Amino acid sequence: MNLSATLLLAFGMSMDAFAASIGKGATLHKPKFSEALRTGLIFGIIETLTPLIGWGLGMLASHFVLEWNHWIAFVLLVFLGGRMIVEGVRGDDDAEEIAPNRHGFWLLVTTAIATSLDAMAVGVGLAFLQVSIVTTALAIGCATLIMSTLGMMIGRFIGPLLGKRAEILGGIVLMGIGSQILWSHFAG
Structure with missing residues (x-):
């Protein structure tokens, strides 16, 4: 695989994480660049x-992995998205509640696994x-680091515009990603 094909693959693979990061950034209270970078690192x-x-x-049992990976991603993303929607709806009852400054490590890991x-x-x-899997994997990880960090910063500006609806929108995005994976x- 040549360099341009590797880069296209890398940035294509990072789009789910980018969309999820926008939702994650929108649900936080003015996330700092350090939080965006932390999210980008975990996702990357x-x-x-x-x-x-x-x-x-793939070397061991490609048939089984290909047969079930879409279902696993769908269930994880729908679960996480549903949880975000429920939290967003509950939050509307308490308008005084301030958005958190950062997401928990395990929530980010779970989201990253689901989108990857x-x-x-x-x-x-x-x-x-015949490809260098290490080079390709590093390219995918670096692209995801960049796109997830950028997504969090974009979410920082979208969040105040949407208020608590940002969490609901983020949940819908995650559920949409899961549905798209299953549909494709x-x-x-």
């Missing part, structure tokens, strides 16, 4: 690891090609 590291895991699984399962599937596919599996 996980997005680097999942194609490597997928590549390893497509990268695992790509890793499975790359197991059958069945559509083709």
Whole structure:
């Protein structure tokens, strides 16, 4: 795979994390760049690891991984999105509540895993090609770091405009990503 194909793949794989990061940034109270970078690092590291895991699984049992990865991503994203929607609706009752300054580590890890399962599937596919999986995985991780950090900062500006509806919108985005993953599996 040449450099331009690797970069296109890397930024394509980072789009789910970018969309989720916008929602995460919008639900925080004026997230600082350090929080955006922290989110970007968590998303980027996980997005680097999942194609490597997928590549390893592809060498062992690609049929099983490809058969179930879309369902796992769908369930995780719908669960996380539903949780965000419920929290957003509950928050409307208490208008005095201030948005948190940062997201919990495990919430970010879970979201990152859910949005990176497509990268695992790509890793499975790359197991059958003559590519440098480490270089490709690092490119995907770096692109995700950049896009997730940028997404959090974009969310910082969208959040105040939307108020508590930002959490509801973020939940809808996560559910939409999960549905898109499932749809793309069945559509083709």
